[in-house]
Amino acid sequence: MMTSTSVHRLLDEAFAGLPATPDVQDLKEEIRANLLDRVAELTAGGVAPDEAARRAVDELGDVRALAEEASGPTAYTQPAGAPATVPSPAELAARNRVPRNPAYVAVVVLMSMVLAAAVAGTFAAAVALAHQDVGLALPTGIALVAGAALGWIVGASLAQETMTNHPMPAGRSALFGMGWGLVLVGCLLAYVHLSGARHGWLVVDGLALVGGVVLLSYLAATTTNRKKQWALAEARRHVETGNRFERDPAAAARFGIYTAVVWGLTGASVLIVGLTVGWPWVWLPGLLGWAVFMLMLATMLFGAKHQRD
Amino acid sequence: MQKESGATSDGGADAFAADLLRGHTDTIVLGVLRREDRYGFEIYKAIRDATGGDYEIKEATLYAAYRRLVKDGLVEAYWGDESQGGRRKYYRITDAGRAVYRRNVDAWVATRRTIDSLLDLKGS
Numbered sequence: 058m059m060t061s062t063s064v065h066r067l068l069d070e071a072f073a074g075l076p077a078t079p080d081v082q083d084l085k086e087e088i089r090a091n092l093l094d095r096v097a098e099l100t101a102g103g104v105a106p107d108e109a110a111r112r113a114v115d116e117l118g119d120v121r122a123l124a125e126e127a128s129g130p131t132a133y134t135q136p137a138g139a140p141a142t143v144p145s146p147a148e149l150a151a152r153n154r155v156p157r158n159p160a161y162v163a164v165v166v167l168m169s170m171v172l173a174a175a176v177a178g179t180f181a182a183a184v185a186l187a188h189q190d191v192g193l194a195l196p197t198g199i200a201l202v203a204g205a206a207l208g209w210i211v212g213a214s215l216a217q218e219t220m221t222n223h224p225m226p227a228g229r230s231a232l233f234g235m236g237w238g239l240v241l242v243g244c245l246l247a248y249v250h251l252s253g254a255r256h257g258w259l260v261v262d263g264l265a266l267v268g269g270v271v272l273l274s275y276l277a278a279t280t281t282n283r284k285k286q287w288a289l290a291e292a293r294r295h296v297e298t299g300n301r302f303e304r305d306p307a308a309a310a311r312f313g314i315y316t317a318v319v320w321g322l323t324g325a326s327v328l329i330v331g332l333t334v335g336w337p338w339v340w341l342p343g344l345l346g347w348a349v350f351m352l353m354l355a356t357m358l359f360g361a362k363h364q365r366d
Numbered sequence: 367m368q369k370e371s372g373a374t375s376d377g378g379a380d381a382f383a384a385d386l387l388r389g390h391t392d393t394i395v396l397g398v399l400r401r402e403d404r405y406g407f408e409i410y411k412a413i414r415d416a417t418g419g420d421y422e423i424k425e426a427t428l429y430a431a432y433r434r435l436v437k438d439g440l441v442e443a444y445w446g447d448e449s450q451g452g453r454r455k456y457y458r459i460t461d462a463g464r465a466v467y468r469r470n471v472d473a474w475v476a477t478r479r480t481i482d483s484l485l486d487l488k489g490s
Contacts, residue, residue, distance in 0.1 A: 087455040090454045281442060281459070281461050
């Protein structure tokens with residue numbers, strides 16, 4: 058009991074007079090847990106509880122300076138008075154340019170062609186299968202080629218270092234490639250088996266699809282940061298500038314109303330086109346509505362600078 | 367730091383090593399986190415044990431390193447769900463952290479070679 062009271066008292070003394078910001082509280086709790094561990098270690102070694110608490114706190118070093126740094130809100134941001142020293146995004150981009158790996162580009166182009174051909178080939182083979190011209194092996198083989206090509210493209214792309222991202226470790230990017238490959242193969246084979254009336258096989262397709270989705274979900278849930286330092290700093294600066302909707306609630310409200318109008322009109326057009334011209338054409342008004350919405354978003358959210366400055 | 371480097375001339379091998387270690391605190395922490403997520407005291411202990419207890423990096427130095435690493439996105443922090451005692455803040459290395467770790471290790475290996483050959487040159 059003595060132990061913990063002394064540790065808590067000494068910790069309070071070290072943090073006395075500092076503003077209780079979330080950052081400072083966070084640091085204090087983190088240090089508290091570690092101190093208790095160190096005290097437990099010392100007392101297990103035969104040191105008297107009070108002495109252990111004192112030694113643990115002494116070993117910390119200069120916590121005060123650390124806590125003061127944590128309490129200052131400017132610790133994370135650039136000094137406001139020195140915009141000239143902050144390089145522009147273009148300069149930063151130029152400085153952090155990563156040359157393209159020509160072999161990677163060449164193989165990706167090749168693989169993209171393989172992928173496109175294999176997807177088209179799978180559909181063609183599925184039609185042939187429906188007419189009993191070919192066996193199941195041909196469309197299955199082509200679909201597997203498509204999956205492998207997509208998997209390779211995804212995996213190899215993630216493993217590349219880019220201007221803003223560090224490369225993903227090889228094993229992890231391979232798993233990402235496998236996930237997307239499984240999803241594609243599952244979808245393609247499901248189409249093949251549906252059009253060929255081989256419904257028993259749909260179980261396998263479903264398993265591939267679910268397996269791929271589960272793998273991708275796991276990867277997405279455990280994903281960590283790959284952003285480079287300068288890209289993170291850039292992002293922080295953007296957050297500080299804020300976007301227009303945060304600074305200008307009226308614009309956000311207008312945007313909401315326009316959005317409702319655009320999608321309402323789009324829905325109506327889809328219905329009208331579907332009922333008059335025919336349902337195969339309903340994607341056209343849908344696409345138009347989407348384009349109008351994106352244009353509106355672009356002008357209202359990002360075009361703000363011109364109007365305001 | 368300057369003062370401690372000065373002490374090496376009159377036989378302070380400890381200060382020399384401690385100085386060198388301190389200069390690589392961030393990379394050392396990344397290295398400790400490479401295999402598994404750990405919390406502050408575990409990291410401190412891992413470093414202390416690895417140095418045989420001869421030199422230690424002050425805990426305050428480590429806390430400063432964690433803040434820097436988190437800010438740069440090389441490490442992510444999260445609170446553990448211990449039911450009893452104080453809750454612990456764990457650190458996990460990110461992909462960016464792994465990439466920086468590898469780069470720093472390569473740089474260290476190259477530097478070590480250079481310094482080794484430079485020191486040999488002087489000695490002979």
